[in-house]
Amino acid sequence: MLIEERIKIAFSKNGDFSRILPDFEERAEQTKMALAVFTALNNSHHLMVEAGTGVGKSLAYCLPVALWSKANKKRVVVSTYTKLLQNQLIKKDLPILKSILGDELSVAVIYGQENYLCLRRLNASINYGLFDTFEQAAEINEVLEWSKSGSGILAEYPAPLSPNILERIGRDSDNCFSTKCPFHNQCFYLQAKKRWQQADILVVNHYLFFANAEADYHILPKFDAIIFDEAHRLEEVVAHYFGIELSNYSILRLLSLIYNPRTNRGIIPRLVHSRSKRVEIGQVLDECHNAVTEFFAQIRQKLSEEEFKRRIKEPNIVNNNLDEPLKKLYNTLSELKNKEDDPDLVGELISLTKRTEKVRQAIARFLDLEDKNSVYWIEAAQERISLNSALIDCSRLFADKVFNKFPSVIMTSATLTVNRDFSFLKHRFGANNCQELLLDSPFNYQRQTLLYLAQTLPLPNDEDNFYTACARMINEILKLSQGRALILFTSYQALKAVYERMKKDNFTFLIQGEAPVFKLLETFREDVSSVLLATQSFWQGVDVPGEALSCLIITRLPFDVPDDPRLEGVTESLREQGRDPFYSFQLPQAVLRFRQGFGRLIRNTKDRGVVCVLDKRIVERSYGKFFLESLPKKLPMTFNINAIAQFFKNDKIANKNFS
Template sequence: MERFVVIDLETTGHSAAKRDKIIEVGIVVIEQNEIVDSYGTFLNPGKSIPDFISSLTGIKDKDVKDAPTFEERAEEIQALFEDSYLIAHNVPFDMGFINAEFAAVGMKLLKNPVLDTVEMARILYPKAPSYKLGQLADHLGIHHEDPHRALSDAYVTAKLFLKLRDKLNNLPFETITHLMRLEKMFKSDLYELLATREESLAFSMKEEPGIETFQGLAFKKVPETKLSPPSELDSFGEFLDDIYEEDGALSKLMARYEKRHGQREMSETIFDAFQTNRHALIEAETGTGKSLAYILPSIYEAVRFQKRLVISTFTTQLQTQLLEEEIPLVRNLVPFPFKVALLKGKSHYISLEKFEREVMSTENENYDTALTKAMILVWLTETITGDIDEVQLPASGYLFFKRVSTDSEAHIDPQSPWFSRSYYQKARKAAQQADIVITNHALLATDVSRDYQLLPPYDKAVIDEAHHFEETASKHYGLKLDYMNMQYTLNQIGETNDPKFVGQFITKYNEFIEESILDKWDDLMIDAKYETDDLFRGIFQYVAEQNKHQKSLSDIGRTQYRFEKEKEDTDRWNTILEMANRLMFFLRDLIYILARLDQVLEKQYVDKYDKNEIEQYMDQLQTFMDQLEGFFLADDSSTYVKWVEIETYGAKNAVYLYSEPTDISGFLSTDFFAKKESIVLTSATLTMKNSFSFIQQRLGLDNKEIETKKIPSPFSYKDQVQLMVPTDFPDIKHGKMDDFIYATCEAIYSLAEITSGRMLVLFTSYDMLKKSYYLLKEILDTSTYALIAQGISSGSRSRLKKNFQTFDQSILLGTSSFWEGVDIPGDDLSSLVIVRLPFQPPDHPIYEAKSAMLKDKGKNAFMELSLPNAVIRFKQGFGRLIRSTSDRGIVFVCDSRIIHARYGKYFIDSIPDIPLTKDTTQRLMQKAEEWF
C-alpha cells in the first residue's frame, strides 16, 4: 500500500467523549513520496467555539456559521481514506474525533492501518528538543505557514512524514531488524515500511559509512582524538590584548562588540590566582560575561604549562552552553589548538554490552520500554558520546536505562571486546588527554569524597555557579536510601524460580552448583523483601505520628522529620532499630550466598558478564547494609544531620532516608582546598552586603590563602530598573494569609495591565503559588493574558519558559528552581514580582541542625545562616530581570520586611544601587505607568 492520507482537525475542545465537535478538517494525500492532493473545509459544530480555541486557532463562530455540517461532508471525507494509511500527529486524537463523527451519522468507522508521526518522530529523531508539531517543524527546517490551522498542520505533518520515512530508509540493517521485533508494541503500523527497508538491505554487501556493527548492534564510529603538540604562546597580557582590545579578535567576530572592562579584569584575576597558587572567590555580576572570562585563562594556563584544568558547573544547561556556544567561540579567538572533554558520572552513559543483552529480552516489556529501546537503537547510529542526556526518554524509560547504563556494570574487563567500545571509557580517555575537562559539581564532589578515583588528576579548577557547591558536596558526604531502590534491586536479583538474575543463573550453571549452596536462598530473599517493606512502613507510621514535628513540603509533596537518636520515643524507635538489624542480617546472608556462587564461577569457564553481575549485586547489597548502619546505628549526631521524608499522599512505604554533614567546611578544607594548588569559585551571587565572609566560612577557606574580587555589572541599573515596595499590604504575620494573597494578585493584575503581561512572579511556597494561580484565573481576562504556573501548567522548566515567550502577554508563576538559571532577555520580561523574601523554613531539618550547631558555638544562627542564604537567593531572583544593556523593568517586592525589618538593608545593599520607591500600591502603579 503506497497511499498515505494525512489528517489534522481543529475542534471545540479536547474530548470527543465530552461531545466536543470538529470545526475544521485538513487532509493531504501522499503517493509515490509526493504530495498529490489536499482537502480542507470548515464545519459547523452546531455549538459555540470557546474563547481559548478561538485565540489558539483564530477560528471564530462567524467563520463556521455558514459552513457545512460534518454529515454533509462525511462521504467525501471517508472516500479519501480508501486503501490508504491514515497518518496524524497524535493518531488517537484525530482518529477518535473523526470516528465519533462517523458513528454519530451512522457511517462505518475508519479501520485503516495508522502511522502516528509523534511516535515515529520519537523513535527516528530521539534527540529532538520537543515533539510538538511546531517545534519539530522548526527543528527539522519545515516551514509552517499557519500553525493551529488544520490544512497547514496537515501539510506540515505530511512533510514531516516524508522526512521520517527518508530517515527510516537510511537506518542500518541491524537497527531495522531490532525495530521489526519491537514493532508489534507500537501504535503505528510500521511493519511494511520496516520490511521494505530490510529487504533492500538483505542482499547488499555495502557497509554503512561511519557505522560500526558488533554482536547485532549498529552504532556510530567514534573518531579517535589526536594529541596536538604544545604551542609557543605570547605573554598572558598580549594574549588578552589580542582578544579583548577594540580591534581584537572579539570585535572582529561580534557585530556589535562592546568592550567589557570587568570581563578582562576577571580573566586577569583568575590568571594571577593560578600563577600564585592561591584560591579565589570572584563575584561577577550579571552582564560580565564570566564564562568567557574564566575559559580564556584556563585554556592559556592548561596549554602553556601542559597541565590539565577542570571546569565544573552545577547545571547541565550551563555545560551544554559552554560546549555548544562558548568553546566554539574561543576556538575562533585563540591562535592555538586545544582539547576540551566533557565527563559525567557513569549513570549518564549507555553500556553497549548491557543494552545488547536487554534489547532482546521481552521480560517486563511494556509500551514505554519498547519505545525506549527503539529510541536508543536509532540514537546509537547518531551519538558519539553515549550520554543519555541527549535523548528525551518517556517517563518510565529511565528505569530501563538504569539497567543498561555504565553504572550497572560491575568491573568491565579491559580484555573484553566491549571495553574498547565503551562510551564511558572513551569519555575517560578523552578527559585524560584533554587540556580542559568540563564536569559537574556532583561528579567533582563524588571524586573528592572518594579520594580522587573518578576524574583524571588535576591541580587547578574553576567552579562556576559556586553558590551551589557547599550543598552539592554535603549530599556526597552523606547518604540517601529509599524503599523503591532497595525493593527494585531485590526484585532484579529474584528467587530461584523467577526469570530474574538468580533464576537465569541456576538454569545456566545448574550442573556446577551444589544444591546446599542455594538451600536457604528463597527463604532469605522473601524475608529480606518482607523486612524491607516492614521497616519502611514502620518508619512511615512513626513519622506520620510525630505530628508536632511535621512539616509538609508542598513543593515536593513530602513530609519531613528530623531524626535525633537521643530524643526518639525509646520503645517505638527500638522496634524500628530491631527491624533494621534484622534486615541487615538477611542482606549479610544473601551476600554470603552470592559470594559462594561467585566462587563457583571462579572454577569454571564462564561468561564474564555473569561474574560482573554477581559482583555488582554484592556491591549494591553491601552499600544498603552500610547505609542502614550509617543511618540507624552510627553515633555521629554531633557531626551529621539525619532526616526522613515520606510521601504525604503516597504508599505507606514511600520513605526516603537522608544524612548529611552539619558542617562541610572541615571536609572541604582538608580533602579539597588543602590538596589543590588553585581553586577559583565564581558566581553572580557570592557576597552579602559586599562581603565574602559567609561563603568563605561555609566552604572552609582560610583568609590567608584566598583572593576575593567583586566584578560590577556593566549595566546601568539606575536607568534600567525601578525597585518598588508597597506600604499598604496586609501583614501576613497576623493570620492574614488570604488577604495578603488577594493583595498580591491585585498588584500582579494592575502591573500586568501596565507591562502587557511579560511578568515573572517568584514565590517561596508552592501552596501560595497555587492559591494565587486560581485567584488570578478568576480576575484576569484569560483571552488576553496567558497565565502559566510551575507545577500546574504541564511541562519542564524550559518548556514553561518557551511557552511564556511564545505568547505576547504572559504571566509566569514560579517557585524554587525559577529563582535562578532562567534567562528571559529583552522585551519578553518587563516586570519581576518577588512575593516573599526567600528565607528557608526554620523547621527544615538541615537548617535546624546547622542552627543548633551555630548556637552551641555562641553564634547567631539568623545572621550567620538564615539571612545570608536568603540574601543570595534574593540576588538570584533579582538577576532574572536585566540580562542585557537594553532591558528595562520593575522589581516589585510584596514583602514589606525589606524596608521595615532591621535586616532589610542587607537585601537592598546586596543588589546594585537602584531607585527605591515605598508607597501605596495605587501610587506605585501610577509611577510604574509614567516610568514605562
C-alpha cells in the same frame, strides 16, 4: 607577547572577541576579571570573584585558563552546577575560544560513568530479556539503534529513559570486564577517557567533582587548578553529596532488578544454576519485600498525619528488621555469582551484590546516627518514604579536599557577597586564604529597572490573609505589566494557595510542575504576555531575556523554613560556637537567594522591567536593609504602585525597547 597583554587585546574594542562576536562590547569588568584569574593561576593563590550579571564571566575565566594551560602544560577543571551553564560552555564559550586559539586548545566534557552507554550490558539486556515491560523492550531496541550513530552519552539521548532501563545499560565500574569485554574497542567510556587525557580543560558538574574528591581524585585525569562557576551552590552540593538519601522506592527497584515475580523478569530467571534454588531465592526476596514494607511503615509512623518531614535526634528510632534479610540476599547473590558461568550475568550479579550491601550499610549508618557533623531526618511524599542525612559544617571537608590539595582554586558567581562582603561564604567554605574581587554589573539599572516595594499586605506569617492579599496585588500588577511576568514563591504550597485566589481571565498562566521545565520556559518565551508561577529552582539559573520577562514578582523573602532539618542542625552548631544563627547563616543565605531571584529580570543591556517585592518585612524589619543594600547601586525604588504604570508608559510601545 606577555599573556596579560594578550588578554587585554582580546577583550578590547577591536580585539579577538569583537571580530568573532557581532554584539561584543568592551567591558572593563570582564578584562579585570580575566587578568585576576590569570594572576591567581600564575601565582598559585585562591580567588573569589563576584561578577555581576552581564560581566561575561565565563569568557572572562575561559580565556586566561586556556592561555595559562597551554603556556604551562597544565590541566584545569571547570566545574558548574547547572546543565544550562555546562551546555553554554560546551556549545558556545569554548568553541569561541577554539576559533581564536585554533587547534591548540583541547576541551573535554565529562559525565558520571553511569551516563555512558555500556554496549555489553545493552546487548545482555536484549539477549536475556532484562526488562519488565514491552515498552521497556521497545526502549532498549531504540537505544540499540541510536548507539550505532549516537555519542553513547545517555544524557544526550533524544528522549527520556525510564530509571530501570538506565540502571540496566549505563556503565557500572562493578560490572566492567575491562580488556576482557567483547566491546572493549567500541567502549564509549574508554573512548571518552582517552579524550580526557588529551584535554587541557575538563568541564564537569559539582557532584562529579566531589565524587572524584571522595575517590581520592582517581576518577578524573590529574589536574592542576579548579574553576568553580555557580560557586554559591557548593555548600548545598557538598552537604548532600556526603549524606544519605535512601527510599523505599529505590530499594524496591533494586529488588525488582534481581527478580520481579509479577512479570517473571529480572536476573534470577536468566540464571541456569538458580532453577533448583528458585523457591529458596523467592523466599529470600519475599522476606526482603516484607521487611521493606514493615521497616518503612515504622518510619512513616514517626510522622504525624500533618507532617511530611521530621528530624531524627535519637539513634535506633525503629527496629532494623531489614539488616538480616539484606544479609541473606547478599549471601544468596554471592553464591549464585560463584556458580554462574556466563560472564555477562556474573557482572550483573557482582553489581547487584555490591548495591545490596551499600543499602544495608546506609540503613545502619542512618539508624546509628554515626556522624556528629551530620543532621538526620525522615521524609514522606505520598507513598515514597526516605531516610536522609546532610553535613552540618562543610568548611573542614572543603578545605581538606579542595583548598589544601590545589595551589589555585577560583570560585565565581553573580552572588558571592552579602552587602558587598565575602565573609559569609568564605567562612562556610573554609576559604581563609582566598583573595577577593567584586565586579558590579555593567547594566544601567537606574535606566533599565524599577523596584516596587509593597507595604500594605499582611505579614507572611498571617498566611491566609497574606495569600489573599498577594493574589489581589498580583492581579493589579499584571494589569499594569500586561502579563509578561515571572512570579517567584518560596514553597509550592504558597504558589498553589495564591494561584487559587487569583483571577485568571486575561493571560496564559504557566505553573511549575504542570510541564517539564524546558517546555514551561519555551512557552513563556513564545507567549509574550504569559505569566509563569514558580518556586525553588526558578530563583536561579533561569535565563529569559527580552519582552516575555518584563515583570518579576517576589512574593516573600526567601528564608529557609525554620523547621528544615539541616537548618536546625546548622543553627544548633552556631549557637554552640556562641554565634547568632540568624545573622551568621539564615539572613545571609536568604540575601544570596534574593539576589539570585532579582537577577532573573535584566539579562542584557536592552532589557527593561520592574521588580515587585510583596513582603513588607524588607521595609519594616531592621534586617531588611541587608536585602536592599545588596542590590545594584542607584536602583530606582518606589512604594507607589502607579509608578509601575508610568515606568511601562515611558517605553514607546509599552514593552521592552529593542530598538
